[in-house]
Amino acid sequence: MKILIIDDEAKAQSLLKKLIADLSLKVDQLFTANNLLEGIDIIKKEAPKIVFLDIEMPEYSGLEILDHIDLEQYPFKIIFTTAYQQYATEAFKLSAVDYLLKPIDPDELEIAINKALKIIEQNRLSSQIKSLQNALNELKVKKIALEVPHGIIFAEPDEILYFEADGMYTNVILKDQRKRLICKPLKHFVEQLSQNKFFFKPHRSYLINLNYMTEFIKKDGDYILLDNTIHIPISRSRKDDFTALLRETFL
Incomplete structure (x- = not known):
């Protein structure tokens, strides 16, 4: 001392x-x-x-x-x-x-x-x-609990391509293209992943994993291409936040 x-x-x-x-x-x-x-x-x-x-x-x-x-x-x-x-x-x-x-x-x-x-x-x-x-x-955020009708699936954030709102439920699309219907609203996952900078909500119906973003397309309405095949729309209200995030994280 x-x-x-x-x-x-x-x-x-x-x-x-x-x-x-x-x-x-x-x-x-x-x-x-x-x-x-x-x-x-x-x-x-x-x-x-x-x-x-x-x-x-x-x-x-x-x-x-x-x-x-x-x-x-x-x-x-x-x-x-x-x-x-x-x-x-x-x-x-x-x-x-x-x-x-x-x-x-x-x-x-x-x-x-x-x-x-x-x-x-x-x-x-x-x-x-x-x-x-x-x-x-x-450690808690390393795996996400996905409540499906028959039980709970635990997934790493990196395994998730995107979340899609479906009323009071959420569709979770995994990187192997499997789709799961989860008994939670999209808001639940937005809050759970709020500290993970690679998850972004470009539209009120979507929460995406930016690690799988392959292209940002500025025509026919702005949208993001995930995994070369999936088109995710960007709402006008989120476009500025998205471009700012791109500059901060990738550019």
């Missing part, structure tokens, strides 16, 4: 370094900075997990830290250190983990660090859970 101390007083830096060293912490590196801007540079280069930040410093106050750095881009936990009680409210508005009054009490220091470490671990676990959820969501 990396720790940074930002304080304009050398004596305060040394004392805090000693107090941290006396604790049973696994500290890989402990950095010091004499002012806020110097500390910001270290944060950007070294990415410390915990920053001890003095408030009363020349030029810039420690309370101005968020004017100079984005906590989302450079996540770290702030523990303010100061000789002045009156800054406590402002400090906690900046989402500080704790607020230590100088001279710093060793027990209060240990409590503050443990609090910061607990939050860091919670954030790490939350991030892992979010990553796992995203991975599961990606």
Whole structure:
């Protein structure tokens, strides 16, 4: 774990370094900075997990830290250190983990660090859970459930040529030209595949797989040729979106 101390007083830096060293912490590196801007540079280069930040410093106050750095881009936990009680409210508005009054009490220091470490671990676990959820969501869209009258067929998106609305049902045409009548409206598949950029709805009755598009024909009414044989119309209201998608994805 990396720790940074930002304080304009050398004596305060040394004392805090000693107090941290006396604790049973696994500290890989402990950095010091004499002012806020110097500390910001270290944060950007070294990415410390915990920053001890003095408030009363020349030029810039420690309370101005968020004017100079984005906590989302450079996540770290702030523990303010100061000789002045009156800054406590402002400090906690900046989402500080704790607020230590100088001279710093060793027990209060240990409590503050443990609090910061607990939050860091919670954030790490939350991030892992979010990553796992995203991975599961990606797996979910890898196969599509097609509810047919006799059961459910599972198909990869790449196996599907296009969907065609049929009232409250949908015809699904697979790449081997098999046609299945599905007990779901077209809207269901439009929503399910909304994050897949290769599925596009050129017309209110169709959702197509652009991977099988072989030609865009601008005559006799605009239409798309799928798999060299299938003509899919493009409605006037969707033509601009379609040409924009072509430029973004293929051109």
